[in-house]
Amino acid sequence: MDRNKNEMSDRRIRVLIAKPGMDGHDRGAKVVARALRDAGMEVIYTGLRQTAEMIVNAAVQEDVDAIGLSVLSGAHMHYFRDVMALLREKDAGDIIVFGGGIIPDQDLPKLKELGVGKVFTPGANTGDAASYLQEAVTERWRAQGEG
Numbered sequence: 001m002d003r004n005k006n007e008m009s010d011r012r013i014r015v016l017i018a019k020p021g022m023d024g025h026d027r028g029a030k031v032v033a034r035a036l037r038d039a040g041m042e043v044i045y046t047g048l049r050q051t052a053e054m055i056v057n058a059a060v061q062e063d064v065d066a067i068g069l070s071v072l073s074g075a076h077m078h079y080f081r082d083v084m085a086l087l088r089e090k091d092a093g094d095i096i097v098f099g100g101g102i103i104p105d106q107d108l109p110k111l112k113e114l115g116v117g118k119v120f121t122p123g124a125n126t127g128d129a130a131s132y133l134q135e136a137v138t139e140r141w142r143a144q145g146e147g
Contacts, residue, residue: 011146013041013137014064018055019048020071020079028100028122029070035126041133052082059087059095065137066096066117068129076103077110084114094144096136100124 017033019026026048033043044062046055059067067087071079080099087093099111100120108119118132 011141013066013133014044014062015041015066015068015133016044016046016055016059016062016064017068017070018046018050018058020050020052020055020069020083021073021075022049023071023073024048025072026070028072029068032068032070032100032120032126032129036130036133039127039130039134041130052079052086055083056086056090056092060090060092064095065140066098066133069097069099069101071099071101071103074102076101077107080111080114080116084116094140096133096140098129098132098136100129 015036017029019029029045033045037043044058044064046058055067067083069079069083076099080097083097087095087097096117097115098118099116103119103121111119117136120129
């Protein structure tokens with residue numbers, strides 16, 4: 001039992017940060033990526049102008065625990081919906097999806113219904129994102145019998 005605890009605590013959380021669509025502003029995504037790295041996570045940043053297919057394929061290929069989408073364009077419902085559907089299609093629906101950006105409060109319940117774990121809007125503390133991922137991924141690992 002202690003051995004499993006030690007293995008879990010030694011394992012690094014793997015997170016993919018992506019900027020879907022034509023939005024060319026990635027400062028926030030880079031700030032979050034840096035904060036998650038500083039919190040000890042392994043972060044893969046896909047860069048700008050990613051399609052949902054590119055994001056999901058990279059997530060599966062990189063065997064990530066979580067995907068963070070940064071959306072400032074107003075197309076958040078479209079991108080989150082597509083990413084969630086593609087993850088299910090690829091039997092990767094257990095990957096945690098979270099997000100950030102300019103997302104109206106009235107859309108937050110809809111995103112939760114899609115299965116999006118948490119959304120961080122402007123002014124959110126990057127430490128809160130790191131804490132959320134540490135808790136959510138640890139729970140995911142336990143559910144998979146990895147912890």
